[in-house]
Amino acid sequence: MHYDAIVVGLGAVGAATLCQLALRGARVLGIDRFAPPHDQGSSHGESRITRLALGEGEAYAPLVQRSHALWRDLETRTGRQLMTTTGGLVLGPRDSAFLGRTIGCAQRFGIAHELLDAAVLRARFPQFALRGDELGYCEPTAGFVRPEEAIAAQLDVARAAGATVQTGTPVLALASAGDGVRVRTAGASHTTDRVLVAAGAWLPGFLADQGLADGLPPLQICRQTMHWFDTGAAAADFAPGRFPVFIWAWGEGEGESLYGFPATDMAAPALKVAGEQTLQTTTPEQIDRQVQPAESQALYRERVAARFPQIAGRVLRARACMYTVAPGSRFAIDTLPGLPAVLFASACSGHGFKHSAGLGESLAEQLLGRRTTCDLGPFAVAG
Ligand SMILES: Cc1cc2nc3c(=O)[nH]c(=O)nc-3n(C[C@H](O)[C@H](O)[C@H](O)COP(=O)(O)OP(=O)(O)OC[C@H]3O[C@@H](n4cnc5c(N)ncnc54)[C@H](O)[C@@H]3O)c2cc1C
Known part of the structure; x- marks a missing residue:
């Protein structure tokens, strides 16, 4: 069978694209090396911040404005709770x-x-234990x-609309075939x-192995860690409704910020927090997906303890995940110079899910x- 479009990689970007292609009646095939949603790439860990001002x-x-409307539409279609x-x-x-x-x-806007x-x-x-000189931007529609x-x-929506989904199947190669691929x-x-x-x-x-990486900007893969700390007796203070999602930067350097979420599971309430690092790079093959207790303890000691005095430092769980970081923390969305019928989308740099x-x-x-x-023009490689 010949397809109108094939989507390689069914994480955040690929699943969304496959869904929207299928809803438009296109003959589409989506292929993933694992069985999404999975915990091997960039789209796991229970929660992603969304906010309208960026x-x-x-x-x-x-x-992101369009995404908020689409999440609500998907909630109606599927009965799943997607956005809080x-x-x-x-x-x-x-300053x-x-x-x-x-x-x-x-x-x-x-x-x-x-x-x-x-x-x-x-x-x-x-x-929040503040220093006293902070300014807070507070957005009620964030979550x-x-x-x-x-x-x-x-x-689910893609399959119901006729898309074919193949999981556990790495795509090995792309080649020109007439006007198509x-x-x-x-x-x-x-x-x-x-x-x-959309291979994250x-x-x-994937592109370098085939000699197709010419149009790609330098992309760095950076291991990140997420940590869930027991809220203990303060659970009610960290429940949604009492506690917002937050991004807190007390300086401009790496290691001088933290972001986090209210407790999503009140049966085992936790403050989920994470920092960001872009100094050490890795690959999907080499990354250490285990998070050591010492990593959680260091984050707690250096960034959490003084800022959230109600949190005692008992870590309930921790996960590793990958950022794909483009220059300027941008997205990179373009066609391949060597295969113009192929579009690639690297929409991460640590802020892609909301979009x-x-x-x-x-x-x-x-x-x-x-x-x-x-308008996707601003995300073109030369843009
Ligand atoms: C710790 C962490 C916290 C984050 N926090 C936020 C946040 O708060 N807010 C926000 O907006 N964004 C956040 N992000 C960023 C956001 O999660 C990413 O931008 C987004 O998940 C990237 O999606 P993706 O589709 O590019 O990659 P992925 O979701 O990883 O999907 C890529 C898919 O491609 C598949 N694949 C790879 N190679 C092949 C192949 N050869 N053949 C077939 N399939 C293949 C993989 O199996 C995978 O399923 C965060 C990211 C991390 C890691």
């Missing part, structure tokens, strides 16, 4: 560049928000998305008009040669 850049704002609105705080020194861009984005000084923050959110549920929902796996060869490669952290290796539903919609439209709902 310090990462105004070009992303339409994508908790309110969100971006905390930092008054923080990220905070400044976040506020600028909110003003530009008319996103409801409040700016809170430390006195108001302390009264409203006593869980979190459940990544595994979102991927599963989109694959031949996609080869160990057991089969498929032809299609267009391909999306595997993207650079994935809207991005999948516009990628589906682009693959079908239609006008895109959101």
Whole structure:
């Protein structure tokens, strides 16, 4: 069978694109090396922050706005709970560049928000032990998305709309076939008009192995860790409704920030927190997916203990995950110079999940040669 489009990789970006292609009546095949949702790539760990005002850049704002509408539509279609609105705080020194861009984005797009000084923050959110010179950007529409549920929902909808989904099947090679593309796996060869490669952290290796990486910017794979600390007797203070999602930067350097989530499971309530690191790189083949207790203890000692005095430091669980980081922490979405019928999407740099539903919609439209709902031009490699 010849397909209108084949999607390689069914994580956040690929599942969203496959779903939107299928909803548009296209003949589509989605292929993944594992069985998504899984915990080997970039889309696991129970929760991802979503917020409408973006310090990462105004070009992303339409994508997340569209994603919020699509998550709600998917919730209606599937009965799954995908997005929880908790309110969100971006905390930092008054001269923080990220905070400044976040506020600028909110003003530009008319996103409801409040700016809170430390006195108001302390009264409203006593869980945070502030220094006193912080400014807080508070967005009521922010919250979190459940990544595994979102991927599963989109694959369910895709299948129901006629998509073929093949799991446990690595795509081995792409080759030109007339005006289209031949996609080869160990057991089969498929032809299609267009391909999306949404292989996450595997993207650079996958293209380099075939001599197709020319159009790709340098992408670094960086191991990240997420930690769930027991809220103990303070569980009610960290429940959704009382505690927001937050990004807290007390300096501009690596190691000077923390982000986190309210307790999602009140049967075993935990404050989930994580930092970010981009100094050490790895590969999907080499990454250590085990998180050692010493890593959780170090994060607690260095970043959590003084800032959340109610948290005693008992770690309930921890997970490792991969960022694919493009220069400038951008997305990289473009066609391959060597195979123009192939589109690739690296939409991570640590902030991609919140955009994935809207991005999948516009990628589906682009693959079908239609006008895109959101402008993907700013994410082109030369853009
Ligand atoms: C710890 C952590 C915290 C994060 N926090 C946030 C947050 O709070 N908010 C936010 O918006 N974003 C966040 N992100 C970023 C977000 O999760 C990523 O941008 C997003 O998950 C990337 O999705 P993806 O589809 O590119 O990759 P993935 O979801 O990893 O999907 C890639 C898929 O490709 C498949 N694949 C690879 N090679 C092949 C092949 N050859 N053949 C077939 N299949 C293949 C893989 O099996 C995988 O399923 C975070 C990321 C991490 C790691």
